Amino acid sequence: MMLNCKLLKIRLLGNSCACKTCREGVSRPEIGLHNSSKQMNNKQEEQLHYDHVVNKLSYRKLALKYGVHFTTIGRILMARSNKQEQKAAVPVTQEPIPDDIALLKEELRKAKLMIELQEIMLDIASKELGVDIRKKPGTRQSK
Numbered sequence: 001m002m003l004n005c006k007l008l009k010i011r012l013l014g015n016s017c018a019c020k021t022c023r024e025g026v027s028r029p030e031i032g033l034h035n036s037s038k039q040m041n042n043k044q045e046e047q048l049h050y051d052h053v054v055n056k057l058s059y060r061k062l063a064l065k066y067g068v069h070f071t072t073i074g075r076i077l078m079a080r081s082n083k084q085e086q087k088a089a090v091p092v093t094q095e096p097i098p099d100d101i102a103l104l105k106e107e108l109r110k111a112k113l114m115i116e117l118q119e120i121m122l123d124i125a126s127k128e129l130g131v132d133i134r135k136k137p138g139t140r141q142s143k
Contacts, residue, residue: 040066040076048073049080 040048048066051057052073059077063070126133 040068045076045080048076052077 044066048062051062051065052059057065059070059073062073066073122133
């Protein structure tokens, strides 16, 4: 593998290199001189969205224009549309609470009381028998 950076040892040690390749944003030269990714600011993203919606440019044409991969264009536009959908979403009005709340509260109280009585019954039985009756977590069924 041919590396452009003559000062690879310095680069690997974390020091800066003055060669043209390193100054142009190449990262990780030891694995193949990959170019560092470009970041788009909000103004560029707005222009990108405008070009896509108003000028009807395809993802590939936008990728050529802005110098990024077309899948990146798709991700940016999808994220932008998701943000707009969330802003445009109308808050859901809360449905009125039914009048039978007292009945539901009474059923919940009875269910909690039943569970508590079952717990006490298991405690008493395990003390009398001297064996833990409760199911142990993580046990498997026997074949």
